Amino acid sequence: MVLTHDGKTLIVASGPLISFLDVARLTSGKGDPEIASISAGENASSVYVNVTRDDKTLFVSDEATQTITVVDLEHDRKILGTIPVGRAPIALTFSKDEKYLFTTSQAARADWNWPKACKPEGRDSSKTEITNPEGAVVVVEVARAKTDPAHSIAARVPAACSPVRIAMSPAGDRIYVTARNSNAVLGFDAEKLVSDPDHARTGMATVGTAPVPVIVVNGGKAVVVGNSNRFDPDQSKQQMLDVLSADPLRVTGHIPAGAFPREMRLTGDGGTLFLTNFSSDTVQIVDLRRALQ
Numbered sequence: 001m002v003l004t005h006d007g008k009t010l011i012v013a014s015g016p017l018i019s020f021l022d023v024a025r026l027t028s029g030k031g032d033p034e035i036a037s038i039s040a041g042e043n044a045s046s047v048y049v050n051v052t053r054d055d056k057t058l059f060v061s062d063e064a065t066q067t068i069t070v071v072d073l074e075h076d077r078k079i080l081g082t083i084p085v086g087r088a089p090i091a092l093t094f095s096k097d098e099k100y101l102f103t104t105s106q107a108a109r110a111d112w113n114w115p116k117a118c119k120p121e122g123r124d125s126s127k128t129e130i131t132n133p134e135g136a137v138v139v140v141e142v143a144r145a146k147t148d149p150a151h152s153i154a155a156r157v158p159a160a161c162s163p164v165r166i167a168m169s170p171a172g173d174r175i176y177v178t179a180r181n182s183n184a185v186l187g188f189d190a191e192k193l194v195s196d197p198d199h200a201r202t203g204m205a206t207v208g209t210a211p212v213p214v215i216v217v218n219g220g221k222a223v224v225v226g227n228s229n230r231f232d233p234d235q236s237k238q239q240m241l242d243v244l245s246a247d248p249l250r251v252t253g254h255i256p257a258g259a260f261p262r263e264m265r266l267t268g269d270g271g272t273l274f275l276t277n278f279s280s281d282t283v284q285i286v287d288l289r290r291a292l293q
Contacts, residue, residue, distance in 0.1 A: 096172025
């Protein structure tokens with residue numbers, strides 16, 4: 001979900017629907033908070049949302065249909081069209097100047113003709129053949145997406161196996177991507193993703209099993225990633241957050257976590273990390289000043 005920048009509306013992706021909730025009604029408890037709801041398609045499986053700084057355009061990740069839906073919030077939440085990306089898009093991260101939108105696709109589309117490089121997830125890797133192409137960081141030109149979504153892709157860059165989440169450095173010059181099926185975090189030069197995609201990758205570090213959430217901390221000097229272990233039948237196992245130096249990208253420490261760490265957010269001062277542990281049914285609070293010592 002995402003809060004509009006004017007603080008008035010909370011927008012929630014909930015599978016078949018995208019719901020718009022009145023924040024004043026939510027906080028007061030008075031009246032029905034749902035202003036409206038729309039659908040990107042009955043089987044779209046809308047999972048992530050993000051809105052432009054001017055609160056005029058909404059982007060929605062549709063996992064099941066391999067698309068990003070573009071919505072005009074100025075004119076009655078009209079759907080402008082869809083952006084064709086790869087399998088199971090999730091992340092929606094704007095560049096610093098909001099000229100581009102970075103998203104992930106867990107595997108390339110068949111018509112991209114990328115070679116097979118990855119094994120299916122959730123199976124015994126020692127007995128599984130390589131059957132899938134790499135996933136990608138897909139770069140969308142925001143201005144064009146508002147008028148011609150179907151032709152708004154600026155770049156598609158390989159990002160190992162099953163890339164899922166993106167975090168951006170405070171300066172906007174780097175993005176970091178969790179590649180769940182590669183047990184890795186990748187770093188990219190944000191500008192080169194468009195200008196020189198063949199040389200955009202800045203590093204790749206091996207982390208724990210099936211990393212999902214990722215966040216940049218300590219003023220851009222460090223990256224924290226949560227290892228979900230999501231395909232293990234026993235989802236009660238406690239996990240670790242891996243701490244990496246941003247440049248060079250390498251693991252430098254660990255923070256204990258619950259089972260299946262899934263989402264992370266920072267306080268405004270950057271000193272406290274909030275983590276949801278999906279299979280532990282807990283929210284964890286981490287004092288980063290102490291954890292990073």
